[in-house]
Every structure is written in C-alpha cells, then in structure tokens.
Amino acid sequence: MISFIDTHCHLDGDEFAADRDEVVQRAREFGCTSIFLPAIDIKSCHAVIATASQYPGYCFPMLGLHPEEVRSDWRKQLADIKEIINSYRQSSDANRQSSDGIHQTSDGIHQTSDAIHQTSTVNILAIGEIGLDFYWSREFEQEQLEAFEEQVRWSVAMRLPLMIHCRKAQNELVAILKRYADQLPGGVFHCFTGNEQEARQLLEFPRFVLGIGGVSTFKKSHLPEVLPAAVPLDRIVLETDAPYMAPVPLRGQRNEPAFIRHVIARLAEAYGVGEDVICQQANANVARIFHLE
Numbered sequence: 001m002i003s004f005i006d007t008h009c010h011l012d013g014d015e016f017a018a019d020r021d022e023v024v025q026r027a028r029e030f031g032c033t034s035i036f037l038p039a040i041d042i043k044s045c046h047a048v049i050a051t052a053s054q055y056p057g058y059c060f061p062m063l064g065l066h067p068e069e070v071r072s073d074w075r076k077q078l079a080d081i082k083e084i085i086n087s088y089r090q091s092s093d094a095n096r097q098s099s100d101g102i103h104q105t106s107d108g109i110h111q112t113s114d115a116i117h118q119t120s121t122v123n124i125l126a127i128g129e130i131g132l133d134f135y136w137s138r139e140f141e142q143e144q145l146e147a148f149e150e151q152v153r154w155s156v157a158m159r160l161p162l163m164i165h166c167r168k169a170q171n172e173l174v175a176i177l178k179r180y181a182d183q184l185p186g187g188v189f190h191c192f193t194g195n196e197q198e199a200r201q202l203l204e205f206p207r208f209v210l211g212i213g214g215v216s217t218f219k220k221s222h223l224p225e226v227l228p229a230a231v232p233l234d235r236i237v238l239e240t241d242a243p244y245m246a247p248v249p250l251r252g253q254r255n256e257p258a259f260i261r262h263v264i265a266r267l268a269e270a271y272g273v274g275e276d277v278i279c280q281q282a283n284a285n286v287a288r289i290f291h292l293e
C-alpha cells in the first residue's frame with residue numbers, strides 16, 4: 001500500500017467539525033501517515049494546536065499569520081502568535097531537560113517522564129502559513145510585505161521551516177526571501193501552480209520544495225508538463241489544502257487527506273514512475289525539510 005504525508009490540511013476548520021474523526025480514520029486507511037495543520041491567524045493558531053492535541057503523533061501544527069488575514073492589527077497578531085510559539089518551544093526545551101535529568105535516576109521514572117513528554121508537548125513544526133497574496137486585494141500590501149518579512153526572520157532565528165502561500169506576488173516574495181537566502185532553514189512553496197520559469201526561480205532556494213495538490217489533476221493544469229520538465233522528484237511534497245482544491249474526479253467536493261491518492265496517480269503518470277516512487281520521494285523530502293526522523 002502507498003504511504004504519504006499531507007503537508008497542508010486545514011483540518012481544524014469548521015468544515016470538519018461534524019466528522020473530523022472519520023476524516024482522520026479514512027486518511028489512515030488510505031495510507032496517510034501524518035497531517036500537517038497550517039494556521040492562518042491567532043484564532044486558528046489555538047485551533048490547530050487543539051486539533052493536533054486530539055491526534056498526537058499524527059497531526060502537527062504550524063503557526064503563522066496568513067497574508068489574507070493581515071490587516072491594520074497585524075503587529076498585535078504577530079506578537080500574540082510569537083508568544084504562543086515561544087511558550088511551546090520553552091516547554092519542549094524544559095521537558096527535554098527534565099526528562100534528561102530523570103533518565104539518570106531509574107528506569108521506572110524514565111518511563112513516566114517519556115509519557116509526560118508525549119502528552120504535555122505539542123511540537124510546532126513550522127512557521128505558516130505565511131506569504132503574500134495580491135490576488136483579491138492590495139489594500140494591505142505594505143503590511144503584508146512587513147508581516148511576511150518579520151515571520152521569515154522568526155524562521156531564521158528559531159530554525160523552523162516555512163510554509164509559504166504566494167498568489168500573484170512571486171517577484172515580491174522572492175525579493176524578500178533573497179535577503180535571507182543563506183540563513184533560511186528551508187520550507188515549502190505551498191499550492192504551486194506556476195510555469196517552468198516560476199518553478200525554477202523558487203527552486204533556486206536550495207532547501208525549499210514545491211507543495212503539489214489537487215490542481216495537478218485539473219484538466220486545464222499545465223503542471224503535468226511543467227513538473228517533470230523543471231522539478232526533480234526530490235523537490236516536491238504532497239498536500240491537499242483541504243477543505244479546498246479537491247482533485248479530479250472529486251473536484252468540487254470538500255477535500256480531505258485520503259483524496260491525495262488521485263494526486264499521486266496523476267504525478268506517477270506525469271513523471272513516468274510508479275506511485276510508490278512518488279510517495280517514497282515525497283516522504284523523504286518531508287523528513288528532510290521538517291527535520292523528522
């Protein structure tokens with residue numbers, strides 16, 4: 001059976017309130033081994049942490065301020081989000097230290113401390129989703145640019161990878177990232193839908209990959225030609241962006257991680273390799289970018 005990771009799923013959203021357990025159950029049945037949850041604002045930072053806590057070891061939170069949520073209060077939002085990230089980072093550091101101390105005493109206590117570690121800490125996996133979006137509005141263009149750059153600096157300082165959203169703003173986005181190119185820990189350009197030239201420009205950032213989802217299955221998409229021509233298999237990861245972007249033949253429905261199988265099939269066809277090869281490569285890329293062992 002194939003095994004894959006959904007690197008971008010808004011599982012905390014209201015769309016899944018009624019049947020979240022069933023969605024996760026189906027994900028497991030179809031070979032999804034982990035789901036990464038991006039936040040979009042302060043409220044959803046709390047929601048993704050709560051959802052990740054419900055599925056420990058399976059769902060993992062990413063925290064940040066989405067460009068479409070950047071408004072005049074963005075500085076306050078960023079301060080609050082940073083505080084949450086720091087509190088989790090400190091508690092995981094503290095746990096590590098206290099469990100290290102206890103390790104030296106006795107085996108019985110050692111087991112207890114491991115159990116505590118698993119239940120009391122949520123690992124913040126990445127900063128995201130953050131970026132620039134000038135598709136709907138440029139009202140807060142300047143604020144978006146500043147908020148994005150501030151969160152890029154967090155990524156550098158905290159050594160957390162980035163989950164990046166970019167729509168109608170690639171030149172501006174690349175210009176900001178270039179200022180930090182040598183220091184960036186890496187990340188994902190999520191929901192990539194561009195052409196070969198755009199793919200090559202993004203892949204010039206060495207520790208970054210492209211997130212590929214349902215769009216690759218759409219009839220009018222050029223991705224099945226663009227990807228094999230410009231994107232080696234060690235530079236892609238899989239994602240749903242659920243509840244959005246359901247792949248053909250389920251287009252228009254609420255998307256969910258189990259549906260990634262249709263994306264995998266399309267990519268296998270496009271690259272001319274087996275579905276297992278797509279999955280193995282994508283999983284290895286996820287492990288590398290997100291420092292999972």
Ligand SMILES: [Zn+2]
Nearest residue numbers: 008038129241
């Ligand atoms: Zn998203």
